[in-house]
Amino acid sequence: MPQQVPRLAVLFAVLVVGFVVARESLVPDTFGDVGHYRAAAVTSIAAREKSYAGHRECADCHDEIAEQRLASHHSGVACEVCHGPGAAHSEYPDEVELPAPRERGFCPLCHRYDPSRPTGFPQIEPVAHNPLEPCMSCHDPHAPEPPEVPEECGACHGQISRLKTVSHHVTLDCTTCHATEEQHKITPRLVRPGKPVDRGFCGTCHDEDADSQADIPRIDLATHGEDYQCWQCHYPHYPETG
Amino acid sequence: MQGYIYPNEFELHWGLLVVLYPYITGLVAGAFILASLERVFNVKEVQPTYRLALLTALAFLLVAPLPLLAHLGHPLRSYEIFLTPNRKSAMAMFGFVYAWYLTVVLLLEIWFEYRKDLVLWARSERGPKKWLHYALTLGATDLSEEALRFDDNAGRWITIIGIPSAFLLHGYVGFIFGSVKANPWWSSVLMPVVFLFSAIVSGIALVLFIYVAASLFRSKPVDMRCADKLAAFLFYAMIVDFSLEMLDFIHRLYESEESIEILSQLIQGPLFISLIVLQVVLGTLVPLIALGVVSPALSDRGVSRTPAELRRLIYLACATLVQIGIFSIRWNVVLGGQLFSKSLRGLTVYKPLLFGTEGLLMASVLLFLPLVILWLLVKVLPPWLDAEATE
Amino acid sequence: MAGPADRVEACLQPTDEVLAGARPSDEVKAGVRPPGEREVDRREFLEQALKAGLGVPILLGVIRIQDLVAGDAGQEGYEPGEHYYGMGVDVGRCIGCGMCAQACKTENDVPLEPHYFNTWIERYVIQTDGAVVVDSPNGGMDGFPGAQSEGEIQRTFFVPKLCNHCEDAPCVQVCPVGATFTTEDGVVLVDEEYCIGCSYCIQACPYGARWFHPEKHVAAKCTFCYHRLVEGLVPACVEVCPTGARVFGEVEHRATPLARFMRLNEIQVLKPHLNTKPRVYYANLDGEVR
Numbered sequence: 003m004p005q006q007v008p009r010l011a012v013l014f015a016v017l018v019v020g021f022v023v024a025r026e027s028l029v030p031d032t033f034g035d036v037g038h039y040r041a042a043a044v045t046s047i048a049a050r051e052k053s054y055a056g057h058r059e060c061a062d063c064h065d066e067i068a069e070q071r072l073a074s075h076h077s078g079v080a081c082e083v084c085h086g087p088g089a090a091h092s093e094y095p096d097e098v099e100l101p102a103p104r105e106r107g108f109c110p111l112c113h114r115y116d117p118s119r120p121t122g123f124p125q126i127e128p129v130a131h132n133p134l135e136p137c138m139s140c141h142d143p144h145a146p147e148p149p150e151v152p153e154e155c156g157a158c159h160g161q162i163s164r165l166k167t168v169s170h171h172v173t174l175d176c177t178t179c180h181a182t183e184e185q186h187k188i189t190p191r192l193v194r195p196g197k198p199v200d201r202g203f204c205g206t207c208h209d210e211d212a213d214s215q216a217d218i219p220r221i222d223l224a225t226h227g228e229d230y231q232c233w234q235c236h237y238p239h240y241p242e243t244g
Numbered sequence: 245m246q247g248y249i250y251p252n253e254f255e256l257h258w259g260l261l262v263v264l265y266p267y268i269t270g271l272v273a274g275a276f277i278l279a280s281l282e283r284v285f286n287v288k289e290v291q292p293t294y295r296l297a298l299l300t301a302l303a304f305l306l307v308a309p310l311p312l313l314a315h316l317g318h319p320l321r322s323y324e325i326f327l328t329p330n331r332k333s334a335m336a337m338f339g340f341v342y343a344w345y346l347t348v349v350l351l352l353e354i355w356f357e358y359r360k361d362l363v364l365w366a367r368s369e370r371g372p373k374k375w376l377h378y379a380l381t382l383g384a385t386d387l388s389e390e391a392l393r394f395d396d397n398a399g400r401w402i403t404i405i406g407i408p409s410a411f412l413l414h415g416y417v418g419f420i421f422g423s424v425k426a427n428p429w430w431s432s433v434l435m436p437v438v439f440l441f442s443a444i445v446s447g448i449a450l451v452l453f454i455y456v457a458a459s460l461f462r463s464k465p466v467d468m469r470c471a472d473k474l475a476a477f478l479f480y481a482m483i484v485d486f487s488l489e490m491l492d493f494i495h496r497l498y499e500s501e502e503s504i505e506i507l508s509q510l511i512q513g514p515l516f517i518s519l520i521v522l523q524v525v526l527g528t529l530v531p532l533i534a535l536g537v538v539s540p541a542l543s544d545r546g547v548s549r550t551p552a553e554l555r556r557l558i559y560l561a562c563a564t565l566v567q568i569g570i571f572s573i574r575w576n577v578v579l580g581g582q583l584f585s586k587s588l589r590g591l592t593v594y595k596p597l598l599f600g601t602e603g604l605l606m607a608s609v610l611l612f613l614p615l616v617i618l619w620l621l622v623k624v625l626p627p628w629l630d631a632e633a634t635e
Numbered sequence: 636m637a638g639p640a641d642r643v644e645a646c647l648q649p650t651d652e653v654l655a656g657a658r659p660s661d662e663v664k665a666g667v668r669p670p671g672e673r674e675v676d677r678r679e680f681l682e683q684a685l686k687a688g689l690g691v692p693i694l695l696g697v698i699r700i701q702d703l704v705a706g707d708a709g710q711e712g713y714e715p716g717e718h719y720y721g722m723g724v725d726v727g728r729c730i731g732c733g734m735c736a737q738a739c740k741t742e743n744d745v746p747l748e749p750h751y752f753n754t755w756i757e758r759y760v761i762q763t764d765g766a767v768v769v770d771s772p773n774g775g776m777d778g779f780p781g782a783q784s785e786g787e788i789q790r791t792f793f794v795p796k797l798c799n800h801c802e803d804a805p806c807v808q809v810c811p812v813g814a815t816f817t818t819e820d821g822v823v824l825v826d827e828e829y830c831i832g833c834s835y836c837i838q839a840c841p842y843g844a845r846w847f848h849p850e851k852h853v854a855a856k857c858t859f860c861y862h863r864l865v866e867g868l869v870p871a872c873v874e875v876c877p878t879g880a881r882v883f884g885e886v887e888h889r890a891t892p893l894a895r896f897m898r899l900n901e902i903q904v905l906k907p908h909l910n911t912k913p914r915v916y917y918a919n920l921d922g923e924v925r
Contacts, residue, residue, distance in 0.1 A: 004394040005386040006359070010352070013382065017347070021326070029327045030829070038330055039816035043826035048713070050862040053742045054871045079877040083734055087741050111778060112732045112877055118758050118779065118791040119730045123878070248757075248769035250796075250843030254750035257834035257847055317832015317852030324812040324831060335835050336811035425909055426805055426841035586843050587925050589769055 053087035056080075060088060063095070067144050074145040084108070084143060109137040115160045122190070125160045155182075158190070162239050169240040179203070179238065204232040247590025256582045256594050259602045261311035264610055266417045266439065267574040268308045271614075273414035273440070274447015275301040276350065276406060278477070283403040289473035295627030296458075297451045298354050303618035305346055311610050312338075314601050334420050345413045349406040355380075356399040358625055361632060363387055376624065414443040421577060428503035428588075429510070429581040434492045441485035446570040448478045453563035454618075456556055464628075468552050475539035475559050478566070479532065486528050506588045513591060514583050518572045527569010531562040713865040718820040720859055720914070722873070723882035723896035724795050727919035731756055731793035733775045735872035735881065740776070742860060742871035749773045751846045753857035754797035754872050759923060761789045767923050794924050795880065797872070798823060798844040798857035799905060799913030806836035806845060806856075815854065821886065821914060822861055827853045841906050859883075886914060 035041035057080040061068035064081075071077060082088050085100040106128065115125040132140070141147070148157070155176045156163030166172060176182070181196035198204070205223045207214040221227075227235060236242065279297035281287045313319045329336035363385045366377040384391075415436035421427075422435025432438075452474040459466045496504065511519055536542055538550045538558050550558070579594050597603040739754045740747060756775030760768045764787075772779065775793070800823050807815055807823060814830040817823050825836075830853035837845045837854055848855040860870035868874070873883040884893030893916075900918035906925065917924075 004391050005384045006356075006382075006391070006394060006398070009382040009384045010355075014347075025327055028323070033328055033813070036819060037816055038328070038813040040813075040826050040829055043816075043829065044715075044818055044824065044861075046828075047824055047858060047861050048865045050743075052860075052863055052866070052868070052871075054738060054863075054868075054874055056863075056868045056874055076877075078879050080874050082738075083875045083877050087738070111734075112730055114778075116731065116779065117788055118760070118793055120727055120792070123730055248771070251750055251752045251755050251771055251774045252837075252843045252846040255847065257837050312833075315833075317834075317847065318830065321812075321829070321831040324814075324829065328813050330810055330813045332808045333811045333835075335809060335833065338811065420835075424805075424809075424839055426839055582838075586841055587769070589767070589925070 052089050054082050055087075055089040055092040057082065059092050071144045074147075076144065076146055104136055104138055106134070106136055109141075109143075115164075117161050117164070119161075121159050121161045124158050126157070165240045171238065171241060198233075201227075201232055204238075245590065245592050247585070248587055249585035249590040249592050250587055253585050253592060256579070256592070258578055258582060259315070259594070260596050260604065260607045261315040261602055261610070263571075263574045263578045264311040264607055265308065266414075266421075266578070267446070267571055268304050268311070268610075268614070269414055269417050270439065270443035270446045270570065270574070271450050272301045272305045272308060272345075272447070273410040273443040274445065274449075275304070275451050276410045276447070277444050278448050278451055278474075280403045280407050280410070281477070283400060284407065287473065289469045290477075292467050292470045292629055293451050293455050293474065295357065295625075296455060297447075298350070298357065299621045299625060299627050300451055300454060300614075300618060301447075302350050302354060303614040303621055305342075305350060306617055307610060307614045309342060310613070311607075314606065314610075334416075334423050337416065338420075341413055341416055345409050349402060349409045353399055353402045353406060354625070355382075356395045356402065359384065359395055360387060360392055361625075380624075411440055415440045421581070424581075426586055427581050428501065429507060429584070430577065432492055432496075434488060434495075435577075438485070438488045438492060441481060441488055442570055442573050445478065445481045445485050445566060448474060448481055449563040449566040449570070452478060452559060453567070456560055456563075460556075462628075464630075466552075466556055468555070471556065471559055472540050475535055475562070476541040478562070479535040479539055479541035482528065482532050482535070482566070486532070503588055506584045506591070509591060510580060510584050514593065515576055515580050519576045519580070523569050523572040523576060526565055527572055528566075531565045531569070534558055534562050715819040718864075719886045720821050720864065721800070721884065721886040721893050722797070722859070722870075722915045723884075723893050723900075723902075723918065724915060725880050725882070725896070725900065725918045726792055726794055726921070726924075728878045728880035729756065729793040729795055730878055730880075731758060731775060731779050732877065733778055734875045734877060735795060736774045736776045738871040738875040739857070742863075743858065745855075746849060748849075751849070751855070753844075753855075754795060757794045757796060757924075758791070759794060759921065760791045761921075761923060762787050763789045765789075790921070792921065794917075794920075795872075796842065796844070796905075797915060798859075799842055799911065799915040800857075800859060802912035802914060803910065805839040805841065805909075805911060806854075809835045809839040811835065818861075820864070822859045822864070823856070824858055824861060825854050825856055827851055827855070830854055841909050841911065 030040050030042070032041040033039065036044075057068070060081040068081075071079070071081075084103055088100055090098040091100050110126070110128045113125055115127050119125060137143075154163070159176075163176070166174070166176075179198055183193050183195075185193040186195055201223060206212055207218050208221055209223045210220045212218075212220070232238075275297045278290065279294050279301065282290050282294045313322055316322055325336060325339045329339065359381060362377045362381045364387075366374050366381060366385075369377065418436035418439030421430040421439075422432050424430045452471065455474070456466055456471055496507070537547045538555050540546055546555075582592075583594060584591050599605055733756060736752065736755050739745065739752075743753060745751050745753060752774040754774075755771050756779075757769055757771045758775070758779050762768065770779075779793075800817075800821060802817075802821070804817060804823050807817055810816075811833065812829065812831055814826045815823065815836050816826070827848070832847070832852045832854070834847060834854065837847060845854055845856045847853075860868070860872075863870060869883045870881075873881045882892045882896045884891030884896075886893065888894060896918065897916060902916045902918060903920040904913040904916060905920075
């Protein structure tokens with residue numbers, strides 16, 4: 003055997019043995035217990051402190067408010083949405099107090115009008131809606147009800163009503179096209195507003211022979227748009243000009 | 245910044261140091277593949293650069309992991325990659341590919357190549373140098389004909405293993421990027437192949453540069469047959485490399501997937517200088533034309549005959565431009581892939597820092613370091629033909 | 636304009652659907668058992684008890700005592716193998732209030748600087764000229780000022796984003812050392828004592844859900860509030876979502892809020908072509924969302 007072979011063999015053996023020994027002693031204890039990771043990491047992540055106690059914990063002491071809230075429009079709004087993280091308060095109720103936001107700036111975080119919000123979500127324009135009055139003077143946050151049933155559909159359908167104000171249909175009331183029972187304002191999903199059912203409805207203003215203002219655009223209802231319904235092409239809340 | 249980027253994309257995570265890593269390993273793989281040419285395919289002309297190419301590869305390989313280490317959040321935990329490598333991870337194999345290439349390929353090949361000289365140097369020298377050279381022989385001082393033949397055979401076999409290993413080393417780096425499906429700029433099956441050929445280009449250019457420059461520096465004549473051959477190889481490798489890159493480009497353009505819009509904004513915006521100007525025009529087209537004209541790549545004496553002195557300078561200039569071009573490739577891949585949002589809706593910017601572990605200063609130190617190591621290696625293991633020991 | 640009219644009133648009413656989103660499910664709670672105890676064991680026991688002719692009241696008593704033993708059960712009694720979590724996001728209900736993003740930072744000790752988010756909210760405005768404008772100022776934590784005028788808007792909505800806890804998570808695949816992993820109960824976590832900080836996982840995540848912790852120098856991400864799950868609570872973002880846009884539960888059990896969510900909605904996931912198999916399921920998702 004050439005002299006080189008045993009010399010190199012010894013050198014490589016030392017390297018390999020060194021690697022194996024180091025590996026044995028350095029791999030963390032719980033590594034590979036469950037998967038290709040340190041099982042102890044899961045335990046330490048699971049042991050992190052929580053800041054939010056969860057609304058069930060709140061209900062243990064504040065049961066009356068919890069019950070009131072659960073029966074209201076805010077039933078889905080957990081306590082800590084407004085009062086902030088409460089784990090510390092839950093552990094030391096006397097030492098740690100939670101804030102109760104009363105200023106006007108808070109409620110609009112959710113209820114300020116924003117076109118990107120889903121229409122139907124109650125929204126107001128803070129500048130115009132009872133300026134300077136704290137929200138709580140009219141609305142109880144644990145059981146929010148409008149002091150009177152809103153007159154304007156825009157209270158919930160803000161985006162549509164705003165769009166309508168910049169459209170040619172600005173002068174039309176919502177109820178011109180949507181026959182709506184009062185009950186819709188109280189249980190909106192159970193009692194739905196009505197909608198026009200045929201072309202004839204739009205024709206009452208837009209047909210050639212319609213008895214309406216002279217500057218309203220006219221079409222021949224018999225030939226225009228074939229057998230489509232009007233709203234399959236035109237958006238009635240913002241009808242195009244061209 | 246323009247358009248929309250995900251909030252977490254505000255910070256770029258792979259900076260200048262991660263650009264250095266593929267650049268340096270590319271030089272290693274390229275230099276080694278060049279050395280292998282002489283050994284396996286018996287290209288006699290480039291023999292003067294054989295040992296130089298090996299030492300260059302070693303010097304750069306020793307530095308290659310440093311930028312990676314420096315960029316880690318926890319460099320001291322890097323050993324974990326050996327302890328618990330995740331077999332599904334492209335990056336986990338880094339340690340093993342590196343260790344394999346360093347110990348089994350490069351060090352062994354250099355050892356077998358130099359053993360005879362080490363023994364002879366150790367016999368004729370005095371003082372610490374004698375002991376250093378003796379230690380490096382590992383005590384294997386047998387210079388019988390049989391032993392020397394074994395050296396030669398072993399070296400040959402290691403080279404044969406070494407070529408696919410060099411392909412692996414750098415193709416693998418390409419795979420680390422090419423396999424990231426979340427990133428349309430990186431995700432390409434051609435990435436490892438493009439990396440490989442650009443590595444060969446950069447390695448040949450580096451050895452050409454060091455050989456010509458060192459000869460001038462040492463006031464020794466440049467073997468123009470060798471330099472010409474290197475230049476011709478450089479030309480061929482660049483043709484393949486550039487074709488592959490164009491193929492990748494045309495393929496993307498033709499497929500026009502959803503990312504095409506943001507990628508074309510990327511090329512016309514933040515990458516214009518580094519991609520179009522530096523990589524394509526200065527780093528590829530100019531040297532390609534120059535080499536095509538003066539080197540013997542296209543006709544035996546060059547398309548246009550030039551005096552050796554001028555040719556040397558042109559080669560030096562081309563090698564420098566190619567290095568700039570290849571560095572730009574690495575920059576464009578690594579940073580380019582992070583300059584657009586994965587929402588495909590916006591671009592962000594990279595501002596290199598001057599100081600700090602990820603800064604320009606650090607990067608220049610890491611680029612300069614291999615040259616220092618090479619200088620030391622050349623002191624200990626002179627690669628020049630005239631330094632080879634005779635009995 | 637803003638989508639189907641149906642999604643509208645959902646937000647108004649105190650329906651069970653809304654509740655379901657913000658309530659930790661009974662299922663989650665019931666799943667908290669002492670280690671070693673299996674559902675099958677209990678069923679066998681009950682069958683035997685029935686065969687033995689025990690009276691109904693006693694039987695109920697047994698169950699109640701058992702539940703008490705399992706009880707409020709911290710993580711000691713938590714059996715990860717019995718859970719498999721997922722989240723539902725109803726884009727049609729998100730009002731962009733930013734409570735989720737705020738609560739997440741508080742609950743998980745995320746740096747307050749604007750570029751680190753486990754969860755954030757994007758606003759999409761698709762204009763009448765077809766241009767798509769997306770933004771997420773400070774992750775939506777401070778709300779969304781500067782709305783466009785209605786006339787230019789074709790449709791607009793908010794989209795909550797977070798880690799998708801993918802079944803085939805690219806981040807887990809690429810981690811070289813096994814510092815990020817999927818737990819038995821289907822949550823993708825980072826071991827911050829083992830992470831080497833190479834950032835490869837951040838590059839591999841198609842959703843931009845990972846970030847690099849500026850002080851700990853490791854990758855960080857949403858944990859589905861794992862420390863809350865083991866206590867039978869829902870993640871903080873789900874707890875504070877006022878409209879039920881976020882629903883949490885078990886992917887494979889039938890009676891959980893998530894199962895109901897997936898039964899009643901058409902479900903999409905983000906970037907399905909990448910085949911990461913996300914476990915965050917979106918309802919009413921627009922095609923422009925990436």
